[in-house]
Amino acid sequence: MSEEKTDNIPTPQHVLITADQVAEKVDELGKQISQDYSKEAPLLVGVLKGAFVFMSDLSRSIDLPIEFDFMAVSSYGHSTTSSGVVRIVKDLDLDLAGRHVLLVEDIVDSGLTLNFLRKNLLARNPASLEICALLVREDFQFEEDTIKYTGFQVPADWLVGYGLDVAERYRNLPDIWVAGSES
Numbered sequence: 247m248s249e250e251k252t253d254n255i256p257t258p259q260h261v262l263i264t265a266d267q268v269a270e271k272v273d274e275l276g277k278q279i280s281q282d283y284s285k286e287a288p289l290l291v292g293v294l295k296g297a298f299v300f301m302s303d304l305s306r307s308i309d310l311p312i313e314f315d316f317m318a319v320s321s322y323g324h325s326t327t328s329s330g331v332v333r334i335v336k337d338l339d340l341d342l343a344g345r346h347v348l349l350v351e352d353i354v355d356s357g358l359t360l361n362f363l364r365k366n367l368l369a370r371n372p373a374s375l376e377i378c379a380l381l382v383r384e385d386f387q388f389e390e391d392t393i394k395y396t397g398f399q400v401p402a403d404w405l406v407g408y409g410l411d412v413a414e415r416y417r418n419l420p421d422i423w424v425a426g427s428e429s
């Protein structure tokens with residue numbers, strides 16, 4: 247990849263998960279979701295911006311008449327699950343009452359965003375709420391069944407590509423890379 251060195255922003259160093267591995271996993275998740283929701287198609291809720299690439303591919307691997315909505319949140323203080331503030335920047339357009347909602351995230355890191363969104367969305371009285379996260383940190387502690395659909399467990403490196411960014415860059419890389427500084 248051609249790279250202009252104009253600042254100290256970390257750059258992609260090596261591939262952690264290839265585009266082919268992602269595609270295979272997304273296909274598996276889509277098939278599982280299609281089976282699980284065969285009686286009632288879910289409403290997919292994507293968390294902007296990071297989830298937009300995953301949501302796009304995942305949705306096309308689901309063989310059901312799904313619907314879509316998006317939220318954007320901003321968070322401060324990612325170090326623990328119990329601290330930090332999450333704020334809604336863009337709310338949903340649709341009413342969740344009585345809907346089977348599938349929340350789609352690119353990555354669960356500290357869990358702060360997920361905890362906030364679960365509570366917030368459950369308060370809107372959906373018929374059900376499940377989580378689908380492509381990436382979950384290996385050391386993330388969560389109660390069993392909190393995340394029903396997981397793609398990959400990943401180490402605590404800075405990851406970019408397939409929707410994930412550093413300073414808004416690299417979201418369009420097809421593979422998932424570990425980012426860092428040139429040594």
Ligand code: PRP
Binds near residue numbers: 297324353355356359
């Ligand atoms: C990322 C990711 C999750 C959140 C997870 O979003 O998309 O929403 O962080 O982190 P947490 O588990 O520690 O809360 P980010 O805030 O980087 O915004 P972006 O999706 O626009 O890149």
